[in-house]
Amino acid sequence: MRTLIPSSHTPATVTTTPTWRRRHFIHCAKRSDSFAIGSSSSDWQSSFAILSSKVNSQQQSESLIPAVNGYNNHDSNLNLVPFDNNSNNNNNKSIQSKTKPLSITDLSPAPMHGSNLRVAYQGVPGAYSEAAAGKAYPNCQAIPCDQFEVAFQAVELWIADRAVLPVENSLGGSIHRNYDLLLRHRLHIVGEVQFPVHHCLLALPGVRKEFLTRVISHPQGLAQCEHTLTELGLNVAREAVDDTAGAAEFIAANNVRDTAAIASARAAEIYGLEILEDGIQDDASNVTRFVMLAREPIIPRTDRPFKTSIVFAHEKGTCVLFKVLSAFAFRNISLTKIESRPNHNVPIRLVDEANVGTAKHFEYMFYIDFEASMAEARAQNALAEVQEFTSFLRVLGSYPMDMTSWSPSSSSSSTFSL
Numbered sequence: 377m378r379t380l381i382p383s384s385h386t387p388a389t390v391t392t393t394p395t396w397r398r399r400h401f402i403h404c405a406k407r408s409d410s411f412a413i414g415s416s417s418s419d420w421q422s423s424f425a426i427l428s429s430k431v432n433s434q435q436q437s438e439s440l441i442p443a444v445n446g447y448n449n450h451d452s453n454l455n456l457v458p459f460d461n462n463s464n465n466n467n468n469k470s471i472q473s474k475t476k477p478l479s480i481t482d483l484s485p486a487p488m489h490g491s492n493l494r495v496a497y498q499g500v501p502g503a504y505s506e507a508a509a510g511k512a513y514p515n516c517q518a519i520p521c522d523q524f525e526v527a528f529q530a531v532e533l534w535i536a537d538r539a540v541l542p543v544e545n546s547l548g549g550s551i552h553r554n555y556d557l558l559l560r561h562r563l564h565i566v567g568e569v570q571f572p573v574h575h576c577l578l579a580l581p582g583v584r585k586e587f588l589t590r591v592i593s594h595p596q597g598l599a600q601c602e603h604t605l606t607e608l609g610l611n612v613a614r615e616a617v618d619d620t621a622g623a624a625e626f627i628a629a630n631n632v633r634d635t636a637a638i639a640s641a642r643a644a645e646i647y648g649l650e651i652l653e654d655g656i657q658d659d660a661s662n663v664t665r666f667v668m669l670a671r672e673p674i675i676p677r678t679d680r681p682f683k684t685s686i687v688f689a690h691e692k693g694t695c696v697l698f699k700v701l702s703a704f705a706f707r708n709i710s711l712t713k714i715e716s717r718p719n720h721n722v723p724i725r726l727v728d729e730a731n732v733g734t735a736k737h738f739e740y741m742f743y744i745d746f747e748a749s750m751a752e753a754r755a756q757n758a759l760a761e762v763q764e765f766t767s768f769l770r771v772l773g774s775y776p777m778d779m780t781s782w783s784p785s786s787s788s789s790s791t792f793s794l
């Protein structure tokens with residue numbers, strides 16, 4: 377995939393990472409491999425150890441932090457103020473309320489607003505990921521990153537508070553890189569947003585469709601518009617770049633007149649491009665699902681629909697899959713997604729069979745999303761059973777499902793059918 381160098385909006389980049397941070401990152405990645413279910417006190421203690429070491433390294437390297445893309449991290453104000461959970465403090469009632477112990481309602485998940493929250497996303501302004509960050513955390517400060525990996529690191533290194541990353545699209549399928557990164561890093565899924573993706577064909581003002589020789593976009597953008605591009609009769613080469621808005625920026629910055637970008641209408645506005653075709657996704661109901669990641673998990677609840685994401689493996693390979701799935705089926709827990717990725721620790725397993733030869737089995741990590749909260753007994757029991765069948769199991773997060781009402785975006789092309 378080609379990497380375009382954006383001219384004006386330089387996203388956070390992995391190459392600016394100072395050595396101490398890279399060392400720290402490797403340390404965290406190793407820890408994540410050993411993290412399993414049943415968050416015990418030792419998990420919380422080790423989380424605390426990581427947190428403390430980060431604060432220390434951050435203090436040591438404070439001068440380095442503002443250098444990363446101009447995003448500083450000066451809000452780590454550790455001054456403690458007396459705890460007061462009631463602002464009305466001039467009568468006896470307030471004295472009583474001041475001593476009121478914490479109750480379960482005080483422990484509710486972080487609200488869905490994001491003022492002052494720094495949210496890392498992959499791409500440049502105008503990318504769908506930026507818009508998804510705005511849907512997840514309205515009024516947040518969105519921080520562009522040039523790679524998914526950088527968005528993970530930005531949260532781990534306290535440059536950002538959250539990352540919002542795409543994991544699957546209704547037409548293009550899974551964004552595999554992010555599944556692999558979820559496993560390599562130790563962040564927790566704390567929410568999801570489903571974002572309608574409405575693509576436009578963008579070019580410099582005055583450029584006509586007939587003169588185009590090339591269309592550039594994120595691989596997902598190209599995949600989601602493949603049939604419409606053919607229906608439009610465009611005789612163009614498709615070229616994959618890092619993000620949709622980055623494609624638009626590249627055309628504008630380099631005054632490229634034979635190339636169009638597949639990107640959002642907002643990207644057209646930001647980079648001064650014209651919309652040649654509006655709504656070129658192959659299906660009007662084109663939706664990308666994003667997950668929100670944080671350093672700490674949220675406390676799961678039962679008063680609204682929750683989803684839980686897990687990843688597991690077994691040294692005997694795929695034979696456990698049926699048993700794992702049955703643990704959910706017996707408890708009437710619906711699965712919303714199943715994905716398999718190569719097990720990078722043990723990519724292949726050799727099995728010698730007498731007189732027949734050697735069977736070479738590919739090894740997988742299985743990712744499952746299911747519709748239940750980890751606060752529910754049936755989910756806990758299902759995972760206890762899954763743990764018996766697997767050699768590795770990790771809960772990636774238990775988080776509120778995106779239940780926002782939604783209507784398909786309009787599409788200029790007829791809905792594509794097979």
Ligand SMILES: O=C(O)C(=O)C[C@]1(C(=O)O)C=C[C@@H](O)C=C1
Nearest residue numbers: 503504505542594596619620664
């Ligand atoms: O390139 C962008 O604009 C992105 O936000 C990335 C991304 C993706 O990775 O799937 C997000 C939503 C769309 O599905 C197309 C691309």
